[in-house]
Amino acid sequence: MPWIARTALSILTLLAAAPAAASQTQESEETVLSIPFEKYTLDNGLEVILSVDRKLPVVAVNVWYHVGAFHEQPGRTGFAHLFEHMMFQGSKHIEDDAHITLLQQIGATDVNGTTNFDRTNYFETVPAHHLETALWLESDRMGFLLDAMSEEKLENQREVVKNERRQRTDAAPYGLAREAAWQALFPLPHPYFGSVIGSMEDLDAATMEDVHNFFETWYAPSNATLAIVGDIDVEKTKELVEKYFGSLPSRAKPQAPVVEDVALDREVVIRMDEPVATLPMVIMYWHSPRIFTEGDATADIVANALGTGKASRLHQRLVYEKKLVQSVSAYQYSLGAQSVFGIQAVARPGKSTDDIVAEIDAVLAELRQTGVSPEEMQRARNRFETRRVLGLQRVGGFGGKADMLQSYNHFLGDPGMLAWDLARYEQVTTDETRAFARDVLAPDRRVVLHAVPPAQGGQGR
C-alpha cells in the first residue's frame, strides 16, 4: 500500500505484538471479552459489520476484499499487492491521487491498505462527522475503479511497487534471505511462493488486462466485507451504507483456487551470501497448522515459551548462556492455507551459524521432552490476555477492532468469535506442546537458511 504498505514480511513482526488471545484470570472468570456488533448483507452480496464505540469522536471504515496473494495466477506473483496500489489512484468520481490527500485533509488517521496472503484490506479512521466522505471514497473504488484506470497509472505504480520491493527485500537487511527461505517452503506452483511482494519479472509482466480481470473477478461486492466501528448512529449509518454501496452491481462470488497442501520430506539447508546486513542470520521455517484450526493456539503458546522475553528458552540459552546471538525470536505466522512456524536468530559478530543451529536444536530437543510447563503456559496466557485487551483500544488501523471483527468473519464466518478465540488457549496442555515440538517442529521437515555476509567469512553454497 501506499504510505507504509504492509506485506507478509512486516506482518510477522506485528503478529508478535498482537496475536491471539487470552484467557480469563482466575479472579475474573466471569468477564468475557467481546465486541458488540451487528452483521448483515446487502442485496448485492456485500457484507456489512457495524460496531458502536463512543470513546472518541472517530469512526473506522475498513473494507476487506477476500483476495490475497493466494489467488494470484502463475507468472503474476505480486499482483494482488500491485492491484492494491491501483485502488489509491482514483476512480470514476474521485480524482487521481485524491484519496489519501483528501482523507488526510479531513483529519483521518490510520489511512492505509495492506495485502497479505489471504486478503486485502483498506482502512481509514475519520472524525465522526466525516463518515460519509469515507463511504463515498470506499464505494467509488469498489464500484467504479476501472472507469478511471489508465496505462500511465499502472506504469507509475509498477515503479512505486518495484521501489517498495527494493526497500523491503533487495536492499533491506536479510530481505533476500527471508525470501529464499520462504520460497523453499512454498515451491511453485504454490501461490504463497511470491511472498506477496512478488518478483521484478512478474511485476513487469502485469498488464492492464490483468487489472481488469482481477477487479472483475475478485473485487465484486459479494467478495468484500465492510466494517464500520466507532462513534456512529447505527440507523443513519445503515442508510448511508445503502446509499453508497447498495446500487453497486452484483457479481457472482468468486471461487477460491484449490491448492494442495505442500509438505517437506527432508531438511532443506540453504547457505547464501548476505549482501546488505553485516551480521550472520539463521532462519528456520516449518509448515504448521492453519489459522484457528487445531494446533494453531498450541503453536502460539510454544512460540511464546521459546522466544518471548528474556526468560524464554531460546533467549536464555543463546543470548545469556552461549552468548552466540544478538537477538532471537520465535513465532507462529497464522495463515489461511498453511501456516508457518519460524525461528530467527541474528549472530553476534564472529559467531558461527552452524553453532547457532546446534543450540536451537538442543532447545527444541529439550522441548520435545519437557513440553511447555504449566508456569510458562500461564505466563503466555497472561500476556495474550493483556495484549488482547490493549488491542481493543483502537477502533481501526492495522490490527484494531475493525480488523479483529473482519479476521474472525473472514476465517470463521462470524465476527463474534473473540471469546472462542481466547478460550482456545485455556485448553492447550503440556502434552500437546510436547507433541507439537515433536511432530510439527521436526528436524527433518524444515527449511534452515544461513545468511552470512562476506566480511563474516562469506558463505559457502
Added chain:
Amino acid sequence: MRRLLLFAAAALLAACATPQKTRESQVKEDHVSEAWRHQRPEPGEPVPLKVPTFWRTRLDNGLTVIVSERHDLPIVSVDVALRSGSGADPVGKAGLAQLTYQLLLEGAGDRDAAALDRAFADLGTSPTLDAAADGGYVGVEVLKENLDAAMALLADVVLRPRFQPASFQHRKEQALSALAYQVGNPTYLGFEAMAATLYGEQHPYGSPGSGTPESVTSLTLEDARAFWTRAAVPDQAAIIFAGDIVPEQAVALAEKHFGAWKGKGTSQPTPRAPTVARRSQIVVVPKPGLQQTLILVGRPGIEAGNADEYALDLANAVFGGLFGSRLNMNLREDKGYTYGARSSLDPRRGVGPLIAYTQVRADVTGPALVEVFNELEGLASRPISEEELEGAREGKIRSIPGWFETVGALASAGARLFWLDLPLDHYQRLLDGLQNASLDQVREKARAYLAPETMQIVLVGDPEIIRTQVEPLGLGDLVVREPPTMVGTP
C-alpha cells in the same frame, strides 16, 4: 475558531438542501446517472475536538506525578520518565544513556534478568524503555488489577538496579553487536552522518543515541553508575499514569512505591543552538552495490516552545509532512522514483533537526535529488496556496483525537511534556496555534526554514553512481564519510 464555525454553518445548510433518495429509485438508476457521486459529501456537524488532558502534582520528595484519565477499558500505562537521555551522554561516551537504561532490566532488587522478566510476565506484560535525546523512561502497560504489583517491580528497576559487572559486560557486548548490525543498515548510516553534519560530533545531538563502535567500546560500569546517580533523582523524574485511574489513586501508588526516594539533581542543560550554515559539501556514505540511494536533506530546525512552531509545522506538512505533500506527490506519484518521500520536524529541548528523506532506486539518484531541490525552491517560486494551507490545517487539527486512541500514546505524550517543560495545556495551545497561523506566516516560515542553500545533504549508496550522477549537479563538493568500523571483538 472563526474558520470552524463557518464550516459548521455550511454543513447545516447542505444538510437542509439535500433530500435523501429512496433506495428503490437508486437501484433503478443506471450508474451513469448517479450524478450525486460526483459531489463530495458535505460533512456532518463537526464533533467537538477532544485534546488529551493532563493533571499534575508533585510529591514532597520532588517527584512529579502526571495523570491522563481514560476509563473505557481496565488498563493503565505507567511510565517512569527521567530528564536525562542520550543528550546527556558525556563527550566521547555516546551510547551511555541507552546502555544504562537497558542495564536496569538486567537485574534489580532481589531478581536477576530472568526472574525480573518472569515477574513482569506473571503480570501479563513486558516492560519497555528508551533513552531519547532529552530524556528516558521505563514503563509498562497492564490490566488495572496488576498495576500495584507492576509499580513495585518498576520501583525495583528504577531505585534498586543491580548494575553488576557481568550484566554490564553482557549489555555492552549486546550493544556492540547491535552496532555491528547497524553499521550495515543504510538508515542508521544516513541519520548518523546527518546528525554529525548538522551538530558536530561533540554536540549532545550530534551522535546517535546508540553510540558508535568507538564510543561504546570506551564505556565502563563506573560510567553507567555515575550516569544513573545523576539521572535518577526524584526532582528530575515523573511518573506518568494514563488510563483507568484517577489522580488520588495515582498519587497513592506513587507515594507507596516511590515516596521514600531521596536526592536532588539538576536538569540536563539545554544544548546550545547550532549555527545554520550555507551548504558547501555533500556527504557521501559509500555502500557499494546498494540498489537504492538514501537521500537525506536537512538543517537545524527549532526548539520546543519556539513561536515559529505552528506555522513551520504547517509549512512542513505541505512540503513533505503528509502523503499528499508536494515532495511525495512529485517523487512517488509523479516520477515513480521511490516508495515514499517525507520530511519531519523534531522540536526538542534544544534545537532539533528538520530532515527530509527518501530512498530512491540507484539509477535515478541525480534526478531525484534535483526534484527534492525543485520542491524546496518551489516554496519561494510557487508559494503555498490558501487551499494547500487549509487542507494541512484542517487535517492536522482534526487528526489530534485519532492520535490518542491508546493509553500508551497518552503516557508518551505526558512524558514528552515533562522532558520538554511543556505546559499541561500544550495540546490546546497546539490547537490554537495551528488554528491561528496565517498564510503569510506559513509562507514566510517555509522560505526561512526550507531555504535550499541552507539544506545539508547526506547520500548513502553506491559511490560510483553517486559520483557520476550528483557531481555534475553543482550542489556541492562530494565528501566521503566512511561507515564506522567495528573496533575489535568485544
